[in-house]
Amino acid sequence: MEFCVTVLFCSCVILSALLVLLLLLRSYRLGRSHLPPGTYGLPLIGETLQLISAYKSDNPEPFVDSRVSRYGPIFTTHIFGEPTVFSADPDLNRFIMSNEGKLFDCSYPGSISNLLGKHSLLLMKGSLHKRMHSLTMSFANSTIIREHLLLDIDRLIRLNLNSWTDRVLLMEEAKKITFELTMKQLMSFDPCEWTERLKNEYVLLIEGFFSVPIPLFSTTYRRAIMARTRVAEELSWVVRQRRTSCEAGERKNDMLGALLAGGDHFSDEQIVDFLLALLVAGYETTSTIMTLAVKFLTDTPLALAQIKEEHDQIRANKNDPEALVEWNDYKSMKFTQCVVNETLRMANIIGGIFRRTMTDISIKGYTIPKGWKVFASFRAVHLNPDHYKDARTFDPWRWQNNSEAAGSGNVYTPFGGGPRLCPGYELARVVLSVFLHRLVTRFSWVPAEEDKLVFFPTTRTQKRYPIIVRERNLSKSHVRTG
């Protein structure tokens, strides 16, 4: 009897001790590894509707601001059908980008993959991605732009400005310029009836990307898929022609030429998907940045006056008023580069990037489980007053004494970073700079109507920024005095 009591007592002690130990272990594990704080909102749709309605307004910041002030710069939410870790933290953003392919990879919904084509750079992974990314980078690096692309950039921009009279929808014009430039750079086509027809199909294709949340019910999406088929047919016709002439020893200096001449033996389908993705990646982005730069300048008369002065000076230094923009001119556009940086900082054309964790990730005291979605927000960092003084004001002068504005290098990432750094980053800067040069030296303008920024599904202005342009009176006496 006594023995039994002792055994019972001992087992109780041991059991309780075990229980305490287990509880301790558990709380230790939870303490060390838990998800970032946050709210999930409603079942299924989570906080998606709040996000969308914020980004459809002209002031989306409160969505992130309120959460950052409650939970800190790394928080959990539930958007677009999944729980998601939202990062407004520059260190975490950098960590995500530099560990691409190791700890994180990108995942696009099937509806996007179908529009892009499976051989597009955006969907590639591993060593093939590495190879194709560096090929794309070297296609648009500064040497190539200086030696080959700049001439056509200047020529096609001027050609387009020639047709501007009175009222102009700036965003439409910028898209036209961007499309023509890309066709030239990728496959040496000058604007013609064929490129015009291709552009009309292409526009339908692009619309598909923004119908994506509910693709199955969307006629826009179905129309886009059909347009993709037709665009791909046209492009593969070009690829076949060029393959034949390439085999006959004829080599053109463009992206298609580089793809055909390399030792990789890509199939027609691979080349078409690849080219199409480049066309997609550069189109909305570059044309939007062109439009928004003009909007920000128009809204900031001091900056507009200063950029005008810089470009008038460049013209004044040339003997021939028709002279082309050269690489040295581009390099001399000091204030313009500040305007470009500040426009990219404020506009956040690509507001951030979605990734998926490939394993459990422990960072800054949190653990993000394997298979979770994360969103690295560039916008939240670029517009954070901790990183930029008066962060929500367009102030190109902040870039003049370079060091402090550019932050620690972690902070400013309009073109992303790591293995998926935008291959078009230099090209986009040059196109914007030459465009501003030709625009301000030739025209003065006023907005035709009030137009506001919106941020969903893409960053743009509501009315495509209509302006009234007037040719400037550049009588020689005025210009040549410089």
Ligand code: HEM
């Ligand atoms: C202002 C203009 C532009 C901005 C703000 C921009 C921004 C970006 C960003 C943030 C990324 C990273 C996406 C990610 O990590 O998932 C990216 C990728 C990419 N960009 Fe751009 N871009 C611009 C213009 C261009 C142009 C002109 C081209 C054409 C050559 C281009 C081609 C690409 C491609 C192909 C990728 C995918 C790279 C990869 O996944 O390896 N972009 N861009």
Ligand SMILES: *[C@@H]1O[C@H](CO)[C@@H](O)[C@H](O)[C@H]1NC(C)=O
């Ligand atoms: C640009 O790429 C070309 C090859 O396409 C290469 O020869 C050149 O060295 C590169 N230039 C720079 C500045 O990286």
Ligand SMILES: *[C@@H]1O[C@H](CO)[C@@H](O)[C@H](O)[C@H]1NC(C)=O
């Ligand atoms: C613009 O930003 C880039 C970083 O993307 C930086 O290297 C460059 O120095 C900046 N330009 C100016 C004029 O501040």
Ligand SMILES: *[C@@H]1O[C@H](CO)[C@@H](O)[C@H](O)[C@H]1NC(C)=O
């Ligand atoms: C940049 O530095 C110059 C002199 O080095 C100074 O006059 C100017 O005010 C500074 N600009 C800014 C925005 O700090």
Ligand SMILES: *[C@@H]1O[C@H](CO)[C@@H](O)[C@H](O)[C@H]1NC(C)=O
């Ligand atoms: C342009 O400016 C010149 C000199 O400043 C002036 O003589 C001429 O009348 C102006 N032309 C127009 C169309 O305003």
